[in-house]
Amino acid sequence: MGTPDLLTSILASDLADPAGLMPARQQMALSLGWHIILACFGVAFPAIIFTMHLIGIRRNDPDALVLARRWAKVSAVLFAIGAVSGTVLSFEMGLLWPGLMGTYGDVLGLPFAFEGLAFFLEAIFLGIYLYGWGRMPPKQHLLMVLPMAVTGVIGTFCVIAVNAWMNAPVGFDVVDGEVTNIRPWAVLLNPDAFWQFLHMWVAAYMVAGFSIAAVYAVGMLRGRRDRRHRLGFTVAFAFASVSAVLQPFVGHLLGGRLAVTQPAKLAAFELAMETDDGPSPLRLGGLLVDGEVRWAIDIPRLGSLIARNSFTEPVQGLDTIPAADHPPINITHLAFQSMVGIGTLLMVAVLLFWFARWRGHDLLAGRWYLRFVAVSGVLAIVAMEAGWIATEVGRQPWIVYGFMRTPEAAGENSGLWWLYGATFVVYTAMTIGAIVVLRSMARRWRAGEEDLPSPYGPQLQETDR
Amino acid sequence: MTLEIAVAAALFAGVLAYALFGGADFGSGFYDLTAGGPSRGAELRTLVDHSIGPVWEANHVWLIYVLVTWWTAFPESFASTMSTLILPMLFALLGIVLRGSSFAFRKYAATLTQARFFGAVFALSSVVTPFFFGTIAGAIASGRVPASGRGELIGSWVNPTSLFGGVIAVGTCAFLAGCFLTADAARGGSTRLAEQLRVRTLLVGLATGAVVLGALVPLERDAPTLADGLETQAAPLIVLSSVAGVGTLVLLVRRRYAVARLTALVAVAAVVAGWGVGQYPWLLVDQVTIEDAAGADATLAALLVAVGIAAVLVVPSLAYLYRLTQTEAWTRPHH
Numbered sequence: 001m002g003t004p005d006l007l008t009s010i011l012a013s014d015l016a017d018p019a020g021l022m023p024a025r026q027q028m029a030l031s032l033g034w035h036i037i038l039a040c041f042g043v044a045f046p047a048i049i050f051t052m053h054l055i056g057i058r059r060n061d062p063d064a065l066v067l068a069r070r071w072a073k074v075s076a077v078l079f080a081i082g083a084v085s086g087t088v089l090s091f092e093m094g095l096l097w098p099g100l101m102g103t104y105g106d107v108l109g110l111p112f113a114f115e116g117l118a119f120f121l122e123a124i125f126l127g128i129y130l131y132g133w134g135r136m137p138p139k140q141h142l143l144m145v146l147p148m149a150v151t152g153v154i155g156t157f158c159v160i161a162v163n164a165w166m167n168a169p170v171g172f173d174v175v176d177g178e179v180t181n182i183r184p185w186a187v188l189l190n191p192d193a194f195w196q197f198l199h200m201w202v203a204a205y206m207v208a209g210f211s212i213a214a215v216y217a218v219g220m221l222r223g224r225r226d227r228r229h230r231l232g233f234t235v236a237f238a239f240a241s242v243s244a245v246l247q248p249f250v251g252h253l254l255g256g257r258l259a260v261t262q263p264a265k266l267a268a269f270e271l272a273m274e275t276d277d278g279p280s281p282l283r284l285g286g287l288l289v290d291g292e293v294r295w296a297i298d299i300p301r302l303g304s305l306i307a308r309n310s311f312t313e314p315v316q317g318l319d320t321i322p323a324a325d326h327p328p329i330n331i332t333h334l335a336f337q338s339m340v341g342i343g344t345l346l347m348v349a350v351l352l353f354w355f356a357r358w359r360g361h362d363l364l365a366g367r368w369y370l371r372f373v374a375v376s377g378v379l380a381i382v383a384m385e386a387g388w389i390a391t392e393v394g395r396q397p398w399i400v401y402g403f404m405r406t407p408e409a410a411g412e413n414s415g416l417w418w419l420y421g422a423t424f425v426v427y428t429a430m431t432i433g434a435i436v437v438l439r440s441m442a443r444r445w446r447a448g449e450e451d452l453p454s455p456y457g458p459q460l461q462e463t464d465r
Numbered sequence: 466m467t468l469e470i471a472v473a474a475a476l477f478a479g480v481l482a483y484a485l486f487g488g489a490d491f492g493s494g495f496y497d498l499t500a501g502g503p504s505r506g507a508e509l510r511t512l513v514d515h516s517i518g519p520v521w522e523a524n525h526v527w528l529i530y531v532l533v534t535w536w537t538a539f540p541e542s543f544a545s546t547m548s549t550l551i552l553p554m555l556f557a558l559l560g561i562v563l564r565g566s567s568f569a570f571r572k573y574a575a576t577l578t579q580a581r582f583f584g585a586v587f588a589l590s591s592v593v594t595p596f597f598f599g600t601i602a603g604a605i606a607s608g609r610v611p612a613s614g615r616g617e618l619i620g621s622w623v624n625p626t627s628l629f630g631g632v633i634a635v636g637t638c639a640f641l642a643g644c645f646l647t648a649d650a651a652r653g654g655s656t657r658l659a660e661q662l663r664v665r666t667l668l669v670g671l672a673t674g675a676v677v678l679g680a681l682v683p684l685e686r687d688a689p690t691l692a693d694g695l696e697t698q699a700a701p702l703i704v705l706s707s708v709a710g711v712g713t714l715v716l717l718v719r720r721r722y723a724v725a726r727l728t729a730l731v732a733v734a735a736v737v738a739g740w741g742v743g744q745y746p747w748l749l750v751d752q753v754t755i756e757d758a759a760g761a762d763a764t765l766a767a768l769l770v771a772v773g774i775a776a777v778l779v780v781p782s783l784a785y786l787y788r789l790t791q792t793e794a795w796t797r798p799h800h
Contacts, residue, residue: 073573076569076572076573077569077570077573079522080522080565080566080568080569081565081566081569083522083525083565084561084562084564084565084566085562086529087525087528087529087558087561087562087565088558088562090529090532090533091532091547091554091555091558093532093536094532094536094543094544094546094547094548095547095548095551095554095555098544098545098547098548099544101536101540101543101544101547102540102541102543102544102545102613103540104540105536105537105539105540105541105543105544105760106537106538106540106760106761106764106765107761107764109533109536109537109538109540109760109764109768110537110764110767110768110771112533112536112537113533113534113537113767113768113771113772114771115533116526116529116530116533117771117774117775117778117779119526119529120523120526120530120775120779120782120783121778121779121782123522123523123525123526124523124779124782124783124785124786125782126522127518127519127520127522127523127786128519128785128786128789130518130519131518131519131789131790131795132789135789135794135795136789136794147782180761182760182761182763182764183763184761184763184764184767184768185767411548413548413551419555422555422559426559426562426563430562430566433566433567433570433583434566434570436570436575436579437569437570437573437574437575437579438573440573440574440575440576440579441573441575443575444575
């Protein structure tokens with residue numbers, strides 16, 4: 001958003017919006033943006049661990065078993081802070097958005113109930129798996145990971161079903177201003193949920209896969225080129241590769257629905273200010289300054305092909321949509337383009353790797369590809385966050401598209417700024433804590449300490465016994 | 466039974482489960498906090514870590530179950546409760562966040578200093594969190610949360626019923642945890658630790674019992690509807706709770722730890738159920754009944770389907786987890 005544009009929108013919103021709106025938005029952006037990264041690990045890590053553990057058991061491979069066990073310990077830390085930051089979100093639904101929950105709570109609630117159910121099973125089997133090492137028969141123990149991989153899928157679907165419903169509401173009627181004729185199953189199984197779910201699910205595998213591969217790439221850059229590093233890299237990178245290649249197609253199919261369901265969002269994605277006479281160009285980069293598109297590179301026809309699967313149909317322009325219903329155009333556009341750009345880069349990079357390998361070249365032998373993989377985790381996270389910003393900001397000014405504007409959902413509580421400040425402090429502390437602990441785990445593993453000691457002077461306790 | 470009552474019962478079952486299982490987890494923080502310095506407290510802290518490590522995340526999900534069921538089934542009352550009780554809700558939430566993360570961090574901390582820091586955060590927040598949940602229960606039970614809109618920001622949870630609720634919540638959690646930890650210690654063969662825990666659990670039990678009885682007097686004036694319900698329809702539960710509570714103390718004195726765990730569960734379950742039965746048919750006491758607060762029938766019916774599926778899938782899995790934690794292989798501290 002250009003500076004004058006941004007200023008006006010902030011000033012204007014101060015006049016009309018409830019005091020709780022801006023802090024609620026910031027709060028939601030921070031807490032959900034933070035949680036979503038851990039949620040990716042919660043969803044994808046179990047399947048990655050399962051694969052490594054399976055390799056370990058099938059091939060009787062001690063290295064794979066060591067890695068699976070270490071990954072399980074890492075996932076314990078990530079899952080713990082993921083669970084608490086997820087709890088924060090369920091409180092925030094009511095604390096920040098009383099208008100939404102009071103009016104639509106019984107419409108959108110059912111998917112959350114099933115998500116809760118999935119999360120319950122995930123937490124139970126995580127406990128069993130983590131503490132089952134060395135305490136259960138190996139094959140039975142391995143099977144304890146599977147429920148987590150499955151519930152991760154169900155949980156993702158349910159949460160996305162709610163978000164898809166916010167984008168394309170179904171399952172209720174509004175008669176004389178009253179929400180009535182509620183059909184909760186229609187919300188759970190709403191037609192927009194499937195593609196949106198698939199996009200997020202694959203993104204979770206990209207985030208987890210690239211992040212884990214990045215850790216081993218850094219290790220190799222520092223000269224640790226043992227078998228464990230290669231194995232850890234390969235398994236994680238394989239997951240990342242499959243997802244990175246699938247993702248553009250999934251995203252394309254999801255985007256294809258936008259022209260029908262949310263033309264304003266699509267127009268903002270494409271920076272389409274006016275409906276073109278013929279096919280629309282693909283706009284790379286560019287910003288909207290004083291109502292004009294600047295610094296964009298237009299590739300003719302490609303916009304129509306990508307957004308509408310057609311060589312002739314134009315992208316509907318923002319001029320056809322009342323100005324009051326425009327989303328923040330620059331944020332939406334830049335977020336969308338960042339997601340697509342990074343996603344494309346990651347896809348090309350993994351194709352390059354496997355192509356080179358097929359031709360007998362090992363890209364891991366040199367340093368430049370390792371350097372790229374080392375940052376790929378962060379890139380995948382940025383792409384995922386950008387995609388989420390694109391879909392959420394692009395839905396504005398609606399919280400329930402076409403039915404409830406975001407200001408109507410917020411409360412009057414200006415004290416929420418304090419909450420935002422406190423959340424910022426707590427989440428920063430939690431991030432630092434997690435990094436400190438994960439790094440120290442890695443350091444001790446390198447030093448050959450496999451079984452980490454229990455808290456508070458375990459040596460003392462040993463001699464006591 | 467109407468649809469609304471069935472869903473309210475399912476919701477309350479979640480509250481009960483959270484109070485019992487989540488409560489026992491939270492309560493262990495009290496013993497962790499008061500275990501003494503690093504070397505003196507090492508054995509107890511290892512026991513706490515070992516005893517709640519596999520189960521705390523699963524026990525925590527009951528809270529999410531309660532929140533989700535509440536906003537789905539009774540949306541407007543959820544919104545008004547959250548707006549009115551925003552402060553204790555946030556304090557409890559802060560406690561949950563700090564507790565969960567620092568528990569995980571402590572387990573894998575690199576140095577003793579780090580472990581002590583995370584341990585202190587874990588233990589403190591474990592004690593503080595139930596207090597705020599107790600004040601929330603007190604606010605609802607004393608009729609301070611309106612059916613819609615927003616009640617008093619401070620007075621709603623700073624009042625006799627809420628404060629007693631908070632203290633009772635802390636006490637019952639610690640009592641439950643004490644019974645479980647004592648039994649765990651005894652089963653693991655740490656007789657000295659079991660003795661130490663036994664004495665402290667007895668003290669916690671006596672103190673909590675005294676507070677519960679003492680609370681009945683101010684409750685008469687501050688929360689008349691609840692007090693009335695406790696004296697009439699919920700009276701059998703209150704009697705049951707007292708009997709089970711006294712029974713637990715006797716069993717602890719006689720070192721019958723395995724049975725004492727069960728009677729402690731009964732005592733706490735009865736007192737929490739007493740609250741629920743006592744305030745029936747109100748969802749928010751004196752403000753809105755369960756019938757009037759309920760959302761759409763179709764949603765309630767769908768929610769019961771979800772609860773049914775949970776009963777089939779979650780309960781056996783949870784039982785399996787609990788059973789594993791009680792086996793010989795899982796009691797071994799090292800492997």
